[in-house]
Amino acid sequence: MCGIVGWVGTPHAPVDPELLRRMTRTLAHRGPDGEGVHVHGAVGLGHRRLSIVDIGGGAQPMRDCADRFAVSFNGEIFNHVALRRDLQSLGYRFTTRSDTEVLLHGYAAWGDGLVSRLNGMFAFVLHDRVEGRTLVARDRMGQKPLYYAPLDDGTLLVASELKALLVHPGVDRRVDPRALATYLTCEYVPWALSIVRGVRKLAPGDRLVHQDGAWTTEPWVDFDFGAGSPMRSSAEFIAETRATLARSVQRRLMSDVPLGVFLSGGIDSSAIVALMAEHVKPRDIQTFSIAFEDASFDESHWARQVAEHVGTHHRVRTFSAGAMLDMLPEVDAFLDEPFADASVLPTHLLSRFAREHVTVALGGDGGDELFAGYETFRADRVARLWRHAPRTVRDLAREVADRLPVGTSNFSLDFVIRRFVDGADADDAFRHPRWLSAVLPGAPNDPLLPEIRAEVGDGVVFAPMARPFLELDADPVTRLSWSYIRSYLAEDILTKVDRASMGCSLEVRAPFLDPTLVSLAARMPAHLKLRGLTAKYVLKRALADDLPAEILHRKKKGFGIPVAAWLKGPLSGEVDRLLHRDRLEAGGWFDPMVVRRLVDEHRAGRRDHRKALWTLMMFERWRERYDVVV
DSSP states (O other): OEEEEEEEEETTTTOOOOHHHHHHHHGGGGGEEEEEEETTTTEEEEEEEOOOOOOTEEEEEEOOTOOOOOEEEEEETTHHHHHHHHHHHHTOOOOOHHHHHHHHHHHHHHGHHHHHHHHHEEEEEEEEEETEEEEEESSSOHHHOOOOEETTSSEEESSSHHHHHHSSSSSSOOBHHHHHHHHHHHHOOTTOOBTTEEEEEEEETEEEEETTTTEEEEEEEOOOOOOOOOOOOOHHHHHHHHHHHHHHHHHTTTTSOOEEEEOOOHHHHHHHHHHHHSOOOGGGGGEEEEEEEEEOOOOOHHHHHHHHHHHHHEEEEEEEEHHHHHHHHHHHHOOOOOOOTTTHHHHHHHHHHHHTOOEEEETTOOOHTTTSSSSHHHHHHHHHHHSSOOOOHHHHHHHHHHHHHOOOOOOHHHHHHHHHHHHHOOOOHHHHHHHHOSTTSSSTOOOOHHHHHHHHHHHHHHHHHHHHHHHHOOOHHHHHHHHHHIIIIIIIHHHHHHHHTTTTTTTOOGGGGGGHHHHHTTTGGGGTTEEEEEHHHHHHHHHHSOOOOOOHTTTTSSOOOOOHHHHHHTTHHHHHTTOHHHHHHTTSSBBBBHHHHHHHHHHTSSSHHHHHHEEEEEHHHHHHHHHOOO
């Protein structure tokens, strides 16, 4: 895993090698094992390397023997050995064991068609000096990030993280109000946008081509969600799900460095451990989990049960409020956009913990999106019945919900019920964005100044989830799955895991995101994912002989932290500092009166504003660190 920078210059604005080097060095945390900078014709490439495969021979930027092609690559190509054999049969000769060299020869052989042959997580910049053509591509699911900045002088900049682009003086650093408004609702900034006006994000599964002074972007992959499958019986799908996941786990065991597993005790991570044990002696499998002092957030006993069942070498570390406070500056450093999923903190602690022992870890990301595992999938079915209930019944339920005492535990009863009734009446495409939101536009907890809200419009902030739902013609479960994959998975979960792990130079691999498994899930009937109110039905059946029944059927908890309680206690001073009236007035984005009311209501226990307050605080911490122009 690595950090990459690309600079496509012009005759009037050539590459500045020293500035390129400075941009590359901002990504040192992504690649502590080596640095390379190379100017290849009109293009400059920078690279920071985390050595995983072919430690001695995979230095980058890498060029072919004829010096026609050069590439800077971040990620892993899990089928590179098979691709190497195909290319050797075509006459290509290899000088390294690195998967990076497969990209160079693969592009020479197949052109842009190379990308669709790759099974992996990746982002790369590849330049053809003879044709004056640059190809930039991002993996199907968005596991590896890619930002780009078209400058006024015709220059195109590309990088793994925003911070590298902000080093260049030509990048417009002003906050984009559309991105800020969307962030307040979604807790992340979605692809296409970035938090600053001069930078964009390449969409998962897209490629960018630059040639003759112009650039275009387009999708290179079609997932065929809802297209149907030749398999007919449930038994066939169940057997194929286990077999496909097992092959995916095996592919992700390739490594020349120590490898472990993040183990939460949920079905997804537990499945990976159980299937890994088919290829690795159980006592040689290193598993890592986090414990919390607050029992409502703690899953460590489930993880320990799975570790004992499989027989792994298991390690646990407790996450406290003090550890979180100590870690915040470090998290600020690697979160180069505002990001308000508070689980990034324990994810980083888990990554740091694992990095003491391994360089690569497997994780269970993607299982909930592919197989309808989130509680919101089940809630959606209830909501469809709720909408047919008499208005008087729904009004009474809202009144009861409003009178519930405010709790601070993980998924407290009042939090769950209030969230449900707040979104249950919404149209199908907008119900889930409301349920997941930190701030609803125009709601009493909306702190954005009215004139900015009016400029942006509500459609922008709901688009990340609503757009993929509306573009797909399929059953509701399949449409929701696609919506979560294109929004919450790509921009929240995978962003969180990438930044939290790469912040301490750990590579994390996700077997559930193998394209063969994604394709299987895309074509799977909805009733095999969500049967009645049973989530992940096919996965539970597929793993029935591998895991204890109590693990397969336990209630989903989620990887959260006690933000609601901490905002009243150990974080109260930080709340007052970051959300002070003078500071907010100087910023010019938020209404200080609304923010003060949110703080007072939360502290008094009258309302639970954990999501809105945390989202505001993380924006202010970002603005403070990067000193952006408002």
